[in-house]
Amino acid sequence: xxxxxxTGRREPxxxxxxxxxPEEKAHVAHLIAHSDTTSALEKxxxxxxxxxxxxxxxxxxxxxxARISALIERNLEVQARSLVELxxxxxxxxxxxxxxxDTLFAARKGQLEALLQPLNDPALSEEKxxxxxxxxxxxxxxxxxxxxxxALPAEHPLRKTAAALAVALEAVxxxxxxxxxxxxxxxxxxSPLASWKILLRAIAAFYRRDDELCEKCLAAIDPLAxxxxxxxxxxxxxxxxxxxxxxxxxxxxxxxxxxxxxxxKLKKLDQLLEGGSQAQAIREIRDVISTCQxxxxxxxxxxxxxxxxRAFRVGVAPExxxxxxxxxxxxxxxYFWRLLARTCENPHLHPEAVLIxxxxxxxxxxxxxxxxxxxxxxxxxxxxxxxxxxxMGRLPLDEDDFNPVRRKFILTFDGHAHYYxxxxxxxxxxxxPKRMHDLYFISSEKLLERACEADPCVENxxxxxxxxxxxxxxxxxxxxxxxxxxxxxxxxxxxxxxxxAEKTNALKKAFGxxxxxxxxxxxxxxxxxxxxxxLVSIAVRHLRNKNARLSELDLQAIEALPQAQQGxxxxxxxxxxxxxxxxxxxxxxxxxxxADVARLLGSEIAAHVVLTDVARICKLPRGVPAPLMLxxxxxxxxxxxxxxxxxxxxxxxxxxxxxxxxxxxxEVSVDVAPDLPxxxxxxxxxxxxxxxxxxxxxxxxxxxxxxxGHANFLFMRARSLPPWETKRHDGCLGAASExxxxxxxxxxxxxxxxxxxxxxxEMASLNNEIAMSRExxxxxxxxxxxxxAYPTSTPSYSYDGDEDDDYCDCPDCRRERAGMPRGxxxxxxxxxxxLEDLLDEMVEQFGPKQTGAAIxxxxxxxxxxxxxxxxRRAREVSDFDIPF
Amino acid sequence: MTQDDPRQxxxxxxxxxxxxxxxxxxxxxxxxxxxxAPGDFxxxxxxxxxxxxxxxxxxxxxxxxxxxxxxxxxxxxxxxARKFTGPAPWLAVLREKKG
Numbered sequence: 001x002x003x004x005x006x007t008g009r010r011e012p013x014x015x016x017x018x019x020x021x022p023e024e025k026a027h028v029a030h031l032i033a034h035s036d037t038t039s040a041l042e043k044x045x046x047x048x049x050x051x052x053x054x055x056x057x058x059x060x061x062x063x064x065x066a067r068i069s070a071l072i073e074r075n076l077e078v079q080a081r082s083l084v085e086l087x088x089x090x091x092x093x094x095x096x097x098x099x100x101x102d103t104l105f106a107a108r109k110g111q112l113e114a115l116l117q118p119l120n121d122p123a124l125s126e127e128k129x130x131x132x133x134x135x136x137x138x139x140x141x142x143x144x145x146x147x148x149x150x151a152l153p154a155e156h157p158l159r160k161t162a163a164a165l166a167v168a169l170e171a172v173x174x175x176x177x178x179x180x181x182x183x184x185x186x187x188x189x190x191s192p193l194a195s196w197k198i199l200l201r202a203i204a205a206f207y208r209r210d211d212e213l214c215e216k217c218l219a220a221i222d223p224l225a226x227x228x229x230x231x232x233x234x235x236x237x238x239x240x241x242x243x244x245x246x247x248x249x250x251x252x253x254x255x256x257x258x259x260x261x262x263x264x265k266l267k268k269l270d271q272l273l274e275g276g277s278q279a280q281a282i283r284e285i286r287d288v289i290s291t292c293q294x295x296x297x298x299x300x301x302x303x304x305x306x307x308x309x310r311a312f313r314v315g316v317a318p319e320x321x322x323x324x325x326x327x328x329x330x331x332x333x334x335y336f337w338r339l340l341a342r343t344c345e346n347p348h349l350h351p352e353a354v355l356i357x358x359x360x361x362x363x364x365x366x367x368x369x370x371x372x373x374x375x376x377x378x379x380x381x382x383x384x385x386x387x388x389x390x391x392m393g394r395l396p397l398d399e400d401d402f403n404p405v406r407r408k409f410i411l412t413f414d415g416h417a418h419y420y421x422x423x424x425x426x427x428x429x430x431x432x433p434k435r436m437h438d439l440y441f442i443s444s445e446k447l448l449e450r451a452c453e454a455d456p457c458v459e460n461x462x463x464x465x466x467x468x469x470x471x472x473x474x475x476x477x478x479x480x481x482x483x484x485x486x487x488x489x490x491x492x493x494x495x496x497x498x499x500x501a502e503k504t505n506a507l508k509k510a511f512g513x514x515x516x517x518x519x520x521x522x523x524x525x526x527x528x529x530x531x532x533x534x535l536v537s538i539a540v541r542h543l544r545n546k547n548a549r550l551s552e553l554d555l556q557a558i559e560a561l562p563q564a565q566q567g568x569x570x571x572x573x574x575x576x577x578x579x580x581x582x583x584x585x586x587x588x589x590x591x592x593x594x595a596d597v598a599r600l601l602g603s604e605i606a607a608h609v610v611l612t613d614v615a616r617i618c619k620l621p622r623g624v625p626a627p628l629m630l631x632x633x634x635x636x637x638x639x640x641x642x643x644x645x646x647x648x649x650x651x652x653x654x655x656x657x658x659x660x661x662x663x664x665x666x667e668v669s670v671d672v673a674p675d676l677p678x679x680x681x682x683x684x685x686x687x688x689x690x691x692x693x694x695x696x697x698x699x700x701x702x703x704x705x706x707x708x709g710h711a712n713f714l715f716m717r718a719r720s721l722p723p724w725e726t727k728r729h730d731g732c733l734g735a736a737s738e739x740x741x742x743x744x745x746x747x748x749x750x751x752x753x754x755x756x757x758x759x760x761x762e763m764a765s766l767n768n769e770i771a772m773s774r775e776x777x778x779x780x781x782x783x784x785x786x787x788x789a790y791p792t793s794t795p796s797y798s799y800d801g802d803e804d805d806d807y808c809d810c811p812d813c814r815r816e817r818a819g820m821p822r823g824x825x826x827x828x829x830x831x832x833x834x835l836e837d838l839l840d841e842m843v844e845q846f847g848p849k850q851t852g853a854a855i856x857x858x859x860x861x862x863x864x865x866x867x868x869x870x871x872r873r874a875r876e877v878s879d880f881d882i883p884f
Numbered sequence: 885m886t887q888d889d890p891r892q893x894x895x896x897x898x899x900x901x902x903x904x905x906x907x908x909x910x911x912x913x914x915x916x917x918x919x920x921a922p923g924d925f926x927x928x929x930x931x932x933x934x935x936x937x938x939x940x941x942x943x944x945x946x947x948x949x950x951x952x953x954x955x956x957x958x959x960x961x962x963x964x965a966r967k968f969t970g971p972a973p974w975l976a977v978l979r980e981k982k983g
Contacts, residue, residue, distance in 0.1 A: 142975075169974070170971050209966070226978060227978075229977055237966070245980055247979075248980075250973055250976065255973065262959070263956055266954075266955040267954070270956060302958055306955055307955070309951050310951070310952075310955070339949060342949055342950065342951045343951040383942045387946070459939070
């Protein structure tokens with residue numbers, strides 16, 4: 001061996017030295033066998049440095065060759081080649097050995113002759129054959145070259161299987177392939193081409209979207225095999241995080257990427273649009289758009305539409321948003337308009353946003369019909385109109401508040417012309433001509449009418465009628481007429497017309513509608529009851545007018561009705577006879593009629609309440625009937641309940657005589673009456689006369705009774721609470737709603753909804769949506785049962801344990817905070833009683849002096865007689881809340 | 885069960901019709917009977933109530949879009965297109981030299 005001139009080292013063989021120890025050789029061989037070629041090379045270098053003999057040099061060359069082979073197997077060809085050059089230069093004796101490496105390099109290039117030639121030798125050792133097979137497995141990337149290699153005979157199994165695999169690779173990357181076609185039974189798992197067979201199955205599974213099987217196949221590929229070079233790219237494409245080489249990246253882009261690049265960018269943009277700076281958001285939009293276009297074109301259009309509406313929501317100027325989208329046009333199709341409409345529905349925005357939302361829904365309707373989402377008339381369109389009517393219902397009911405908003409909208413609305421700029425012709429075709437916009441969508445009445453036309457069903461007509469009845473009573477007859485035309489056999493529009501007429505005291509007209517209803521459905525219980533009710537109302541009118549002849553005819557007609565004989569109704573008719581006897585009969589007859597009422601009801605107290613209320617309704621003079629003498633231990637609840645329930649049944653709102661309410665309060669505060677319907681009727685009567693303490697006590701008694709009535713009595717408790725008990729009120733109302741929902745008591749749910757509408761602002765609808773658990777409901781019931789005394793001052797407990805708000809809202813505490821003594825005299829002068837509730841708030845906010853001055857001013861201007869309109873408060877939202 | 889979407893709750897697709905909705909409801913009731921899982925049963929019943937009425941169902945369908953949904957949720961259910969490219973780009977990866 002020649003000395004290395006460049007290092008000036010001695011020729012190792014010139015100096016006698018001991019041989020390399022066998023255990024040192026064995027150690028290096030062991031490391032090589034275990035593929036730890038780096039350690040093997042380091043160890044061999046140390047040994048050679050120690051001995052510097054031919055034997056140690058041979059050991060070092062072995063280690064180098066193992067290392068170079070490992071580099072080639074790992075596809076690190078450049079590093080491998082530089083190491084080959086280094087070895088060749090330093091150790092010329094290794095030239096022969098390095099030919100093996102050259103064969104491997106040639107094999108990589110597809111020049112397989114040198115590698116495969118030895119396989120023709122029948123005397124080739126198994127060791128060498130295995131080494132060649134390993135080289136084929138790890139280095140051969142060109143199956144075509146292997147199939148064509150002239151070093152092997154044409155019938156050689158390696159050439160035949162390589163040819164089959166090359167065809168299969170072509171097939172599997174060009175179109176769908178059955179697993180059967182990829183079975184290759186001739187390729188055993190020991191074959192140097194076994195990894196190719198598994199790779200082809202992985203590719204086929206990838207295209208079939210069977211990612212699980214694909215991963216299984218990838219895991220089975222020998223990591224040192226040439227086929228393993230595709231594992232990372234395939235794993236990336238089935239959604240795993242991988243670092244890719246440039247060729248792999250190109251493959252991924254061509255065959256199909258995943259969302260790993262786009263996902264974090266979308267998350268970042270989400271955060272920026274929620275609370276980041278606009279400039280950053282704009283930059284991120286640009287980045288996201290270009291990434292999405294490349295990696296996920298499937299959502300590109302949707303993403304632009306979402307970004308456009310999100311940017312709109314956070315107030316990014318349209319020009320900036322458009323420039324951020326790199327000039328890509330956002331398609332204003334049905335999907336976009338729906339997004340925009342939903343964005344504008346935000347309840348915290350200015351009322352004008354509701355009008356824009358409705359206009360966007362109208363655009364959605366047009367585009368959705370064009371795109372074939374649904375037909376021009378039908379359930380879907382009606383649902384849209386009803387939803388728009390719901391939105392319009394959010395606007396202040398007060399015309400004075402709403403009209404300026406509506407006027408401004410009508411004057412400025414341009415039919416969203418700016419959104420139609422640069423749009424495709426088919427979208428522009430739906431743009432309303434300038435100044436020709438049909439603004440039907442800002443009228444609830446027109447929306448409801450259109451809903452009925454699109455989907456003529458009873459529910460829609462009912463809704464239209466209800467709206468008209470409460471907002472445009474003059475039009476309700478027209479709506480009921482349309483309803484009758486659409487459903488000629490439906491008795492409900494006639495009943496509505498009858499009730500409307502009844503409310504305006506047009507009893508003859510009401511009677512006419514009732515007779516038409518009878519012709520349609522004479523057995524309908526509502527119709528049957530209506531005849532009795534109307535006849536009674538007419539009789540009451542005649543009795544009031546002291547028309548003896550007509551009232552007698554009425555009473556005879558009533559008595560002839562079978563429905564007047566049911567339940568306690570006979571007692572009511574007897575009470576009317578009593579009024580008639582008071583007017584025109586001797587005293588004995590009136591006494592006898594009064595006794596009839598008591599006999600029929602089985603209760604002196606019930607009879608007294610019925611006679612008192614019938615006397616009030618018929619406008620008999622005060623003092624008729626005579627006050628009832630009650631025994632100290634008299635039980636009133638049963639009788640009063642019976643009377644109140646009878647009143648409700650006959651369509652009259654009975655009131656509890658003042659003389660009885662005190663007694664009744666004491667009784668229900670300590671005793672529980674078993675008659676829940678009666679109790680409920682008393683409670684309602686108490687609420688009518690605003691006798692809140694009595695209604696409160698009755699609700700407590702009802703809550704102690706059968707759980708079936710809990711929802712009703714919780715609602716009564718909520719209504720009877722004083723205004724400062726807001727938490728208890730909300731708790732009772734929430735629990736009542738939840739129980740009513742559980743019991744499917746739609747009547748009660750409607751009443752709760754009406755109560756919320758009348759008393760609370762729009763926040764109520766938010767609270768309404770908060771569901772209560774069974775435990776929470778039980779807790780509310782138990783706490784209400786425990787609270788027997790009517791609250792007069794500080795709230796004694798809190799349902800939710802929220803102690804943040806330490807301010808008590810009772811009048812005494814508020815006066816104290818305003819610097820006035822507790823229990824100071826209060827009350828408003830005559831004519832300003834309605835300001836009583838506001839007094840504490842005014843004193844607290846402005847101080848007693850200023851409040852006094854303001855009230856003096858009010859008295860001077862004589863405003864005390866003008867009552868505030870009932871309805872929801874207009875929202876106090878500034879122009880800054882509008883993002884457009 | 886914590887799903888808010890009634891269709892998810894019953895495990896049905898957006899195109900499910902009356903019969904499919906009813907069958908899914910009955911399946912779920914068997915899975916969560918009222919005596920053993922009253923809470924779940926109530927939620928299932930509410931979901932069914934919402935879907936069995938065509939009007940409520942249509943309303944849910946029309947208004948289901950949430951403009952404030954995270955943008956990243958657009959990727960849900962999106963399948964990346966897997967295109968047949970022929971063997972060339974695959975072979976390019978195999979032939980690629982490292983280092």
